[in-house]
Amino acid sequence: MRFVDEYRDADKARALSARIASLCEPGRAYKFMEVCGGHTHTIYKHGLEDYLPETITLVHGPGCPVCVIPMGRVDDAIHIAERPDVIMTSFGDMMRVPGGRGSFFDSTAQGADIRMVYSPLDALKIARREPDRQVVFMAIGFETTAPSTAMTVLRAAAEGVRNFSVFCNHVTIIPAIKAILDSPDLRLDGFIGPGHVSTIIGCRPYEFIARGYGKPLVVAGFEPLDILQSVYMLLLQLAEGRSEVENQYARVVPWAGNIRALRAVNEVMELRPYFEWRGLGFISHSALRMREKYAAYDAERLFDIPGNRVADPKACQCGEVLKGVLKPWECKVFGTACTPETPIGTCMVSSEGACAAYYNFGRFSRQRVREATR
Amino acid sequence: MRFVDEYRDADKARALSARIASLCEPGRAYKFMEVCGGHTHTIYKHGLEDYLPETITLVHGPGCPVCVIPMGRVDDAIHIAERPDVIMTSFGDMMRVPGGRGSFFDSTAQGADIRMVYSPLDALKIARREPDRQVVFMAIGFETTAPSTAMTVLRAAAEGVRNFSVFCNHVTIIPAIKAILDSPDLRLDGFIGPGHVSTIIGCRPYEFIARGYGKPLVVAGFEPLDILQSVYMLLLQLAEGRSEVENQYARVVPWAGNIRALRAVNEVMELRPYFEWRGLGFISHSALRMREKYAAYDAERLFDIPGNRVADPKACQCGEVLKGVLKPWECKVFGTACTPETPIGTCMVSSEGACAAYYNFGRFSRQRVREATR
Amino acid sequence: MTETTREQQVLERIDRARQRKARVREERITMAHGAGGKATQTLIEAVFLDAFRNPLLEPLEDGAVFGAGGARLAFTTDSYVVSPLFFPGGDIGDLAVNGTVNDLSVCGARPLYLSAGFVLEEGFPVEDLRRISASMARAAAAAEVSIVTGDTKVVQRGKADGCYVTTAGVGLLERDARLGVAHARPGDAVLVSGPVGEHGVTIMLARGELDIEADVTSDTAPLNGLVAALQAAVGEEVRCLRDATRGGVATILNEIARAAGVAVVVEEDAVPVRPPVRGACELLGIDPLYVACEGRMVAVVDGDAAESALAALRGHPLGAGAAIVGRVRDDPPGLVLLKTAFGGTRIIDVLVGDPLPRIC
Amino acid sequence: MTETTREQQVLERIDRARQRKARVREERITMAHGAGGKATQTLIEAVFLDAFRNPLLEPLEDGAVFGAGGARLAFTTDSYVVSPLFFPGGDIGDLAVNGTVNDLSVCGARPLYLSAGFVLEEGFPVEDLRRISASMARAAAAAEVSIVTGDTKVVQRGKADGCYVTTAGVGLLERDARLGVAHARPGDAVLVSGPVGEHGVTIMLARGELDIEADVTSDTAPLNGLVAALQAAVGEEVRCLRDATRGGVATILNEIARAAGVAVVVEEDAVPVRPPVRGACELLGIDPLYVACEGRMVAVVDGDAAESALAALRGHPLGAGAAIVGRVRDDPPGLVLLKTAFGGTRIIDVLVGDPLPRIC
Amino acid sequence: MCLGIPGEIVEIPPDQTDLARVDVSGVRRAVNIGLLDGQPLRPGDWVLIHVGFALSKIDEAEARAALEFLEGIGQAYEDELAALRDSSIER
């Protein structure tokens, strides 16, 4: 067992597909939101829509940590990165994300020292190796990633490394889901819950959705069969009149989450009163910042940052896409002015972004292809 | 008048040559030392020996500032240059001079920041442009060059530039000439005096040679006719039984020298009690160092230097060549182990060095050429 | 208007946008311009093709084919800037020889003579240069070509990364086949000559920054023998050949679809990928189809000759892992579609720049 | 033993030492290895020739000449790393085109097709790349060649100096002349096609570090027209042609003397040097004979054809400043001698590295 | 959200308690297991890897159960298809 290929089996997919079709009430349209950009990526990458009846629409949610970083924060990070004493470190995903003054890649082309890392621990390693430079880690990600940042800060503190700091942009998913549930313009039938966030926070935090809003939520894995099964489980709940939090991804997600990880995050970080989400605006208690106690590791405290809000480009409809109100192709600039090589919005940059996933993987007429390959 | 081509005229040379020949006593061999490497360069570069009778031998003296720098000082300079905060600046002439651990060029290949400059003022300019680095000027040269270094230090002090310093290796020619006159193994009939040194020190300092040692000296310019004329003037003195200091180069050299320049040097530098000359050993009061007052501009005080004496390679006979005791081609390694691409001694590096001049310009049989072109 | 119709209109609008003349929007060169993807194509078309335009350059094939003094020749060049210079399975030297041998081979030419231009960084170890030269000599001998002319420049420390090599090559076209990506037509079969992505993964891991270990070695190899074997078997049926380098197999398939105005439909299951390459790509969140090879080629052959072509490739040591990976279709023109192992369909597009390691 | 005899013996010993197989003694590459002088020759012979050895490479001419498919072709390459990229009279673009055109021309070939490989530094202005490309295109048009294939690589900031260009070129030999430095024989005349050292001085001054101003512009130019004019006039009488680049005219004369085992005797007075080049060289203490040109060539022709050759060169705009500068003699073999303006004789040797500005 | 990859622990070096060598399809990397403190881990166990950290231990029993469910559905589907075929033949 590799816990990968087993969940990419076309035969099982056909069987599930038939079940899904049989669970759909004739004439009823279903809208499920996959909260997580990882799911969006899987859906397009494997062509999962080919297994869904036309009456089921998968709506892409706000769960791409790259897509929700506002332009001003990118500018702030670049401002830090441009200091000659600084080595900025970042996940590859952030490199092309445009702020108001260009992306990290644009910045390196102009001389900033920005390096891709696979892990925050790699950034710490660079700090150890280059003691004369200030190494800043551009921390992004949801609850999945925050514990790794926290653990790295704790290790830096334990080792007394003094030239390492974190520019903290970690966000939390629950307030964003709540914002979407409260927004008037979207009717959803259920949620495909974020599997990897749930490895940390567990399944309980979603119960308000099932209880308070009456929407079923299935925490789902990231292989295509995981998602297909989750759709099946959502339809089953609807058919049976239930609205519960279920865990399709029990092989990985413990119901209670990872206490050790939550403790590490809580030690190092605290909730911000509010944080701006790209496209969604300010959301209360939706992000993390470094605690006073770890001020020495907080790039936001160590470096002057301009902290300017940058308005999204006029044409940008990322907010509507992130809320699931618009499909990517419904944005007026999609695929013409906004493409992966010239992204206007962040959803076109990250491969988890709904626009990028649709553009890169889904930009064709299924109907014509079906005809051509008949 | 360009003060150049006028002194390269072959007709006048032939006339002088005839005069010179007519002044030579039949059967007598003459040995004149051109003190200055610049003269050596001119002699070979223009093929001046073709105008001299076989009975006149020009003996090359110690007047090449590059050739006399001992290996230990090169190592010291490289030691400073290898500091990451230092930009070493140097005249092109020094770049290939080997110390015990290689040359400036070898050092740049290994990462040191060593830059060629045309003038010490250019080094000061770099210091102004790069205030975060320490800019060190590798000062070499005889009295000709020391005033320029001194003026540059005075300007740095006046402007308050604090990241500029001088690694002072200036030497003075008179003690070296005296050492040669005192050496038992050389019989000379007269001296071709260093013209450009004399622009600064004038002609008086040579009088002890004419009076005390009874050898005529003619301060000479650097065009081939200047040297030919100086030989003529020396022969005339000998023929007339005189032994005087004469100034062939009066168009450039004032009898009294340049007081302003001597003052600048005296303000910034003082005589060292002794200094090692490559090949010649320690000579008293033969070099300059920075005065205490300008300690802030003295690289020797600012940086730790190893200050090791490095013994010349065993095979090296530069000392004998610099004293005029050996002709370059008489050194056992000349042209085989010691070549411009793999110099063992410094005389093979600088184009003023007697070995390099002979190797590059004179390495052929005049007799065979005369036959071949007859 | 139904949603499907609206979507359809958007797709057509996009298609038109993509047909437009390429324009470099950036003011400065970025790494993406060298990654072999869209940015590279745009740079080449909007700057170089625009300036140099001539009928031989225009097809932007792997090499130019022309007649001179009665002979039909192919001519190509590539610059090599790989880091590290030495890596499991090869070094910049054999890479530079094989790369140019391959570009000539896929033009249908027999590679004859190579040139080599070196840009060396001051301080570069002479011993490393000897190793590189020895490896070039071995690669040249293996490919039966001679390095007949060259040039050496040295730049100051900090103005290069040790050693850059530019090779150019001249080859002779001995048969009349006119190969070109524009020649693919519906019904043709698409083959790859072996497992993909091995060179690129090897280089990524050899840099050491990712702290990942795997038994992967570069696939660098000369393809002239393999091409000869293919031509001997199905010479007339070969439409085009391309060696997969930067941008990987995906980029080549897109060039074919675009140049020939056809659709290329690839079966994900059929694309050979060795487990460690798959594992590294999973860890890094990248797609092996975009990862560089240096000894693999894509061949488009007449559909009826597919099996003979496959047999010919597999009969050669360098083609042992060859596979038929897809078919050419007429619609939708210009697109490369992937039938996923999962049974779905998606596009394989050209990347903007390098595939970036991805964590989210 | 007389002093003269002893000196003679030493000179012979040196001669033997110089005949010995070249050996690279340095452990690391230095700037001298790229300067075109002795260190470059040694590196090429001891590393590259040693590794790649084959009869076409062996003569180490400006290009290789071979037959392919019945045609006689010339093939050459050069990498360009000039700094600054733009300078009075040209830029790296026309330099790269002209340089390869010239290397083909002096092989006796008609230059036909060029390749261009670019190594770009991240951050390089796209506008500068356009300027360079436009200038390459103009130079190609002027030389009647086409740039038919190319390659682009991008390296990280700090791993190049803006833009390096490597061109290779293919030319066709239409007449049977076998040119080569080894063909010079006693009695031949040596010509240069115009004033020397203008490119090198222009570059030195354009760097701005020396704070020297002068009205000098690069002499970069395509020599194919000039070569054709010379061949039309005295085709059979031409022994060899060389374009003077790094190392200047002096280096070429030494290659001739060494390869043909002859003496070359040059008249200093006859060597054309424009006043500002002379002035800059005086200020810097360097010799114009060692300074690079990019549009001048040295021609060795039968002595009897010298005047016709001179007339042919002077009849072409690029040869207006041509001059007969010397003669080939039999003794002393391997040496280049200069009869100075002053009436003396001296050697012109090959430099170790770049001519260094000299203050003492 | 966020890329998570299953990997098999192949070694837990005794000297570094928070590091494990993990294998993904023959590819190995050191992974920080500090977030699984208190959970018994040994070679052969599978973990979910994210940015160099193991976020959770994979529960093979749960995995098997889920696959059995999927296979069950698959089987039921095959049966239905077969039934369908039979019925259409009868028709």
Add this chain to the structure above:
Amino acid sequence: MCLGIPGEIVEIPPDQTDLARVDVSGVRRAVNIGLLDGQPLRPGDWVLIHVGFALSKIDEAEARAALEFLEGIGQAYEDELAALRDSSIER
């Protein structure tokens, strides 16, 4: 010793008293004239340049005198040669 080059002053910028623009065969560079303080300098004067400094002002009268001496020698030489030729003809 040390390379010294004659150059002609072409300009003394009024604002920078210790700098002069000097021309050498059409090549121009700014040269520091601080070491010639107190000597009147103006365009047309020649100075000896060394490492960016003017070391001395060239004395044209002296230069002319020296050249005249050399020409004198040359003339005497020509006369002698002529005499020699005459005498050999006579002989």
